[in-house]
Amino acid sequence: MSGKDISEQKFGLFLILPSLIILGVVALYPLFRNLLLSFMGSDGQFAGLHNFLLLLQDGRFKKSFLNTLLISGISVPIQLSLGLFFAVVLHKKFLGREVVRTAVFLPWALPTAIIAVTWKWIFNDFYGVFNDLLLRLNLINEPLAWLGRPNLAFFCIIFAEVWKCTPFVVVILLAGLQSIPSDLYEAISVDGANAWQNFKLITLPLLKPALLVALIFRSIQTFGIFDSIWILTGGGPGGSTESVSLYIYDTVFRYLKFNYGATLVVFNFVISLTFVLIVYYMFATRRQFEY
Amino acid sequence: MSIEKRKKNAVWRKLKISFFYLLIIFIVFFHLAPFLWQVISSLKNAEEIYSIPVKYFPSSVSWDSYKHLITSPVFLKNFFNSIIISLATTFFCLVFATLSAYSLSRINIKFKNLLQLLLLLACLFPQIIFLVPLYEFMAKFHFINKSFALVLPYVTFSLPLAIWMMAGFFQTIPKELEEQAMIDGFSRMKILWKIILPLSWPALATCAILIFIGPFAWNEFLFALTFMTRDMSRTVPVAIALLSGASMYEVPWSRICAACVLATLPVVIFVVLFQRKIIAGLTRGALKG
Numbered sequence: 068m069s070g071k072d073i074s075e076q077k078f079g080l081f082l083i084l085p086s087l088i089i090l091g092v093v094a095l096y097p098l099f100r101n102l103l104l105s106f107m108g109s110d111g112q113f114a115g116l117h118n119f120l121l122l123l124q125d126g127r128f129k130k131s132f133l134n135t136l137l138i139s140g141i142s143v144p145i146q147l148s149l150g151l152f153f154a155v156v157l158h159k160k161f162l163g164r165e166v167v168r169t170a171v172f173l174p175w176a177l178p179t180a181i182i183a184v185t186w187k188w189i190f191n192d193f194y195g196v197f198n199d200l201l202l203r204l205n206l207i208n209e210p211l212a213w214l215g216r217p218n219l220a221f222f223c224i225i226f227a228e229v230w231k232c233t234p235f236v237v238v239i240l241l242a243g244l245q246s247i248p249s250d251l252y253e254a255i256s257v258d259g260a261n262a263w264q265n266f267k268l269i270t271l272p273l274l275k276p277a278l279l280v281a282l283i284f285r286s287i288q289t290f291g292i293f294d295s296i297w298i299l300t301g302g303g304p305g306g307s308t309e310s311v312s313l314y315i316y317d318t319v320f321r322y323l324k325f326n327y328g329a330t331l332v333v334f335n336f337v338i339s340l341t342f343v344l345i346v347y348y349m350f351a352t353r354r355q356f357e358y
Numbered sequence: 359m360s361i362e363k364r365k366k367n368a369v370w371r372k373l374k375i376s377f378f379y380l381l382i383i384f385i386v387f388f389h390l391a392p393f394l395w396q397v398i399s400s401l402k403n404a405e406e407i408y409s410i411p412v413k414y415f416p417s418s419v420s421w422d423s424y425k426h427l428i429t430s431p432v433f434l435k436n437f438f439n440s441i442i443i444s445l446a447t448t449f450f451c452l453v454f455a456t457l458s459a460y461s462l463s464r465i466n467i468k469f470k471n472l473l474q475l476l477l478l479l480a481c482l483f484p485q486i487i488f489l490v491p492l493y494e495f496m497a498k499f500h501f502i503n504k505s506f507a508l509v510l511p512y513v514t515f516s517l518p519l520a521i522w523m524m525a526g527f528f529q530t531i532p533k534e535l536e537e538q539a540m541i542d543g544f545s546r547m548k549i550l551w552k553i554i555l556p557l558s559w560p561a562l563a564t565c566a567i568l569i570f571i572g573p574f575a576w577n578e579f580l581f582a583l584t585f586m587t588r589d590m591s592r593t594v595p596v597a598i599a600l601l602s603g604a605s606m607y608e609v610p611w612s613r614i615c616a617a618c619v620l621a622t623l624p625v626v627i628f629v630v631l632f633q634r635k636i637i638a639g640l641t642r643g644a645l646k647g
Contacts, residue, residue: 078546079465082457083473086517089454090476093492093514098479100491153385161382169633170386173393176625176636178577180595181618184602185392188399188611196395199412230392242641284482291484294579298599312486312580319490320584328490336487343482 098336104329118330128331130306131314138310139289142225142232146285147278149229150236155270157237158244175234183298186227190214190299217307220300224308227295232288236281243277244270279350286346287339311335393622400424400616407612423616433617435590436597440621443505443593444575447512451520451569452562454513459524460550464536481518485580496585507585508578508593515574520565523639527561528554564639567632571625594621 108114122128157168174182189197190213198210213219251269260268293312296302302309302317311331319328399407403420406413427433461467462474492511501507531554539549569575582593589597598617601609629636 075465075546076467079461079467080469082461082465083467083469085454086458086521087469087473087476089510089514090473090480090517092495093511094476094480094488096495097488097491100494101487104490156381156385161378163382165634167382167386168637169630170389172633172637173389173626173629176571176577176629177393177622178579178595178625179573180577180579180599181621182392184598184614184618185396187602188615189392189395191611194408194410194412194611196412202411230389234389238637238640241637245641287482288484291486293484293486297583298602301603312484315486316489316580316584319493325490325494332487332490336483339483339487 101329101332101336104326105333107326109324109326114326118327119334121327122330122334127306127309128311128314131302131309131311134308135290135292135310135312137221138225138228138292139286142228143282143285143289145225145229146233146236146289147281150233150240150281151274151278153233153237154240154244155266157241171237172234174231175238177231179231179294180298182231183227183295186223186295187214187299190223214300215304217304220304220308224292224296224299227299228289228292231295232285236285239277239281239284240274243274247273275350279346283343283346286342290335290339290342393626396615396618396622400612400619402612404610404612407610407615420612423610423613424620426613427616427620432589433597436592436594437620439505439586439591440576440593440595443508443512444570446505446509447516447575448566448569450509451513451516452566455517455520455524455565455569456558456562458517459521460528460554462521463525463528464533465546477518477521480515485515489580489584492581493584501585503586503588503591508581511581512574512578516569516572519572519640520569523565523568524558524561527558527565527639531557560635561639564632564635567628568636568639571628571636576625 105118106113106115108117153171157164157171189195192198192210192212192215195210195213197213198207201207202210211219213223247269251273252265255265255269291312292310293316296308296310296313297316300308302313315328315331315335318324318331398415400423401419401421402413402416403418403422406416406420458473462470488511496502496507501510535553536549539553544552571577577595578593579595579599582596583599586592586596592600594617598614598621601617602614
């Protein structure tokens with residue numbers, strides 16, 4: 068290494084130092100701290116696997132875990148397919164496309180919490196516009212308590228999540244679509260391919276990397292769903308819509324069980340990480356995750 | 359082709375186009391409806407908001423809810439908190455991200471992979487993973503109820519998007535520009551300051567907007583709920599969420615809707631004005647593989 072290279076190195080490190088430090092303190096340190104807390108009792112003594120054994124017998128955790136799986140399992144596929152549909156439509160050239168793109172992008176930028184408040188008002192059982200619309204269309208005979216019944220509350224939560232998060236998928240897929248060279252479509256049209264064949268033979272295979280990124284991000288984020296449930300149902304009625312994040316929040320900040328909360332976090336993290344690694348090694352090449 | 363067949367084709371095409379535009383209208387409506395409903399609800403008076411069946415347009419526009427909000431000291435303070443915290447987040451994140459992104463895209467440094475890994479960690483996993491130790495940290499150093507308690511995590515979790523975006527931008531600047539400057543005896547610092555930065559203002563502006571409207575400045579909820587425990591320290595989303603949990607006879611919904619409109623307005627304005635640039639910036643950085 069020449070002297071110039073060394074000073075380049077120093078300068079380069081100096082530039083990333085603030086980011087490294089702050090990421091280390093705020094993102095990396097909590098991981099290790101969680102791990103440490105999860106092996107300790109509330110008295111601060113080493114407790115071995117005690118907390119993890121508690122977790123295995125915890126019915127409320129199991130319920131919240133299944134709820135979260137259900138919400139993710141239903142809403143993520145909808146987000147992806149709807150996002151794919153919107154992206155393909157918005158990729159076409161048509162009059163007013165920029166206006167439509169603005170409208171479709173908007174939900175991503177709106178505060179999740181405030182949108183949840185909006186949905187709470189729309190789904191209100193007495194004064195909500197959703198009931199009113201369904202009544203006017205004669206689809207229901209009497210107002211339904213959308214947030215007061217487990218199945219209906221699930222519907223509302225998934226609806227809100229899909230509405231809010233599909234735009235993220237659209238943006239990622241639009242970027243993917245833009246990177247597909249248009250001469251591929253020209254080449255295949257010479258062979259007489261129709262729109263569906265275009266989509267199946269070119270768009271979908273070449274969009275796979277973008278779809279994969281969207282799948283991983285949306286699954287992990289939806290698995291951590293908190294804001295909208297906290298506001299829409301608070302986990303109710305009777306814990307029927309409680310997600311893992313909500314349960315962890317309650318464990319720590321209502322029941323003040325720090326160590327058990329940390330244990331739940333560790334478990335949650337391991338599950339998420341396993342999911343990422345499985346998807347990653349099954350489908351992906353390394354390039355996609357580098358900028 | 360026979361004339362009849364050609365006519366049939368023309369009709370078919372017109373049908374297809376009308377169907378397409380119907381679809382477009384539906385898509386736009388689907389995405390705007392909740393927001394529009396908030397606006398309409400916020401303009402109803404305290405009685406009309408609870409009328410059954412629901413009135414789709416208020417018989418008269420009432421600004422009472424807005425008047426009440428902009429004279430409420432707590433709401434103004436919450437709004438002010440949100441602005442200060444978001445601006446501070448945007449500023450610090452922009453500085454850190456620009457420096458890191460330049461280093462990542464131009465200098466072949468050690469720890470590059472470590473930084474990439476940390477960025478991935480910070481943007482991939484949900485906030486709840488980090489919440490408990492961060493709360494412990496904030497409580498230990500007496501940062502609870504202080505803006506710093508939010509600015510620190512917000513800057514951190516906004517970094518990935520901002521760095522990827524800026525790195526994506528730096529890669530579009532030709533390297534020859536810098537090589538020439540180096541031959542002329544410019545140091546790296548001087549190149550960054552005198553050549554790169556003046557070229558980067560548009561990208562920096564887009565990046566700043568992206569940070570501001572991203573999930574971790576104006577919009578964040580969980581950290582704000584946890585680290586701000588006093589009414590006067592809260593940010594707008596938390597304040598509104600807590601209001602909406604109160605009994606509807608205590609706080610009329612028209613007022614909550616008005617608060618929602620005011621709180622989403624800054625974001626809506628940014629998106630409407632800069633949608634093109636924001637999406638371009640998001641996609642240039644995030645997905646280059």
